[in-house]
Amino acid sequence: MRALCWNGVNDLAVQTVPDATIVNPRDVVVQVTLSSTCGSDLHFIDGYLPGAAPGDVIGHEFTGRVVEVGPEVSRVRVGDRVVVPSFIACGSCWYCERELYSLCDTTNPHAAAQQPVLGYPTGGIYGYTQPFGGYAGSHAEFIRVPFGDVNCFTVPDAVDDTTALFASDALPTGFMGADLCGITPGDTVAVFGAGAVGLMAAASARLLGAERVIVVDRVPERLEMARTRVGAETIDYSAVDSVQEQLRESTGGRGPDAVVEAVGMEAHGTGAQHVVDRAKQALRLETDRATPLREAVLAVRKAGTVVVLGVYGLTDSFPTGVVLNKGLTLRAAQQHGQRYAPRLLEHLAAGELATSFLATHPMPLEDAVRGYELFKDKSDGCVRAVFAPSGT
Numbered sequence: 001m002r003a004l005c006w007n008g009v010n011d012l013a014v015q016t017v018p019d020a021t022i023v024n025p026r027d028v029v030v031q032v033t034l035s036s037t038c039g040s041d042l043h044f045i046d047g048y049l050p051g052a053a054p055g056d057v058i059g060h061e062f063t064g065r066v067v068e069v070g071p072e073v074s075r076v077r078v079g080d081r082v083v084v085p086s087f088i089a090c091g092s093c094w095y096c097e098r099e100l101y102s103l104c105d106t107t108n109p110h111a112a113a114q115q116p117v118l119g120y121p122t123g124g125i126y127g128y129t130q131p132f133g134g135y136a137g138s139h140a141e142f143i144r145v146p147f148g149d150v151n152c153f154t155v156p157d158a159v160d161d162t163t164a165l166f167a168s169d170a171l172p173t174g175f176m177g178a179d180l181c182g183i184t185p186g187d188t189v190a191v192f193g194a195g196a197v198g199l200m201a202a203a204s205a206r207l208l209g210a211e212r213v214i215v216v217d218r219v220p221e222r223l224e225m226a227r228t229r230v231g232a233e234t235i236d237y238s239a240v241d242s243v244q245e246q247l248r249e250s251t252g253g254r255g256p257d258a259v260v261e262a263v264g265m266e267a268h269g270t271g272a273q274h275v276v277d278r279a280k281q282a283l284r285l286e287t288d289r290a291t292p293l294r295e296a297v298l299a300v301r302k303a304g305t306v307v308v309l310g311v312y313g314l315t316d317s318f319p320t321g322v323v324l325n326k327g328l329t330l331r332a333a334q335q336h337g338q339r340y341a342p343r344l345l346e347h348l349a350a351g352e353l354a355t356s357f358l359a360t361h362p363m364p365l366e367d368a369v370r371g372y373e374l375f376k377d378k379s380d381g382c383v384r385a386v387f388a389p390s391g392t
């Protein structure tokens with residue numbers, strides 16, 4: 001089958017790889033209809049996140065049709081149109097029983113590689129380096145989905161493929177971010193980053209009852225989407241002296257009740273600290289540019305909540321003292337998509353959430369290398385490049 005492979009730092013190629021097959025009796029094989037780029041892919045494509053192996057098939061956000069099921073699969077059937085969360089859950093370990101699916105204790109066969117860094121390993125994820133499980137990714141004609149009954153969610157007829165696609169990763173991540181804010185009526189939520197995850201967090205915050213949602217970014221097309229597609233207010237951080245001041249002023253001096261940080265270490269900040277971070281990162285002394293996270297901690301009101309969705313490495317410049325003195329609640333997680341998928345598919349079917357506008361650049365899988373270039377450079381208004389591996 002054809003697939004997009006990582007062959008080295010900034011070296012991607014569409015090539016022929018072995019077909020996806022059933023390995024364990026609870027596996028399902030899905031023919032991938034659509035598969036999207038994600039900002040977190042850029043971390044290992046450019047070598048900041050170690051552990052990708054040459055020939056790894058990448059991609060973790062996808063939707064498709066079930067073409068084969070293992071003998072112990074009971075709920076999912078051949079022909080089902082499904083969306084699959086990017087983290088792989090077993091459904092029965094201590095964490096899965098508590099709906100903390102991305103922390104699954106069972107699905108990462110390379111847990112020993114993560115343990116020294118994190119203390120305890122995460123669950124496995126498709127197409128996301130060897131330490132995250134070494135699973136083949138979704139930028140391919142077919143993909144093996146372990147624990148098919150736990151990880152495949154049937155897409156309602158009213159939800160088209162492009163809309164369903166983002167229920168795999170961007171939407172549940174953003175929705176979880178809004179959920180972790182603990183929104184109460186009248187709240188103001190600020191979202192840092194108007195990529196797909198940030199836009200979905202903003203839309204979800206509105207759905208969950210936030211009175212005001214303020215999106216902070218610098219890319220004009222993305223700020224436009226935040227206003228027109230999500231109904232958020234916006235701040236262009238490259239056009240103001242201080243985002244913190246701007247947020248304070250627009251909230252009567254108190255600051256937003258919650259801030260969702262949806263940028264991560266791809267951040268392009270401004271100011272002296274950012275220059276230091278950037279220089280350190282260029283020298284590989286530190287993998288993070290933590291500007292948006294620091295800004296989030298400073299900007300949120302006292303006793304407010306900061307939710308971290310952006311992907312970071314290990315930062316050495318986190319303002320712990322500010323968290324303490326302001327009495328903040330800090331929450332973070334990789335997405336627990338299996339917890340949210342049924343509810344999100346209902347919202348999509350009812351038209352209460354929209355996602356398809358994120359797919360700014362649909363293209364065949366054979367063009368995927370160009371797709372990642374557009375996506376990385378955010379050129380041509382690209383929010384997400386979306387590949388159609390099965391040619392549909």
Ligand SMILES: [Zn+2]
Pocket residue numbers: 038039040041060061086169170
């Ligand atoms: Zn992702």
Ligand SMILES: [Zn+2]
Pocket residue numbers: 089090091092093094095096097103104105106107
């Ligand atoms: Zn589990």
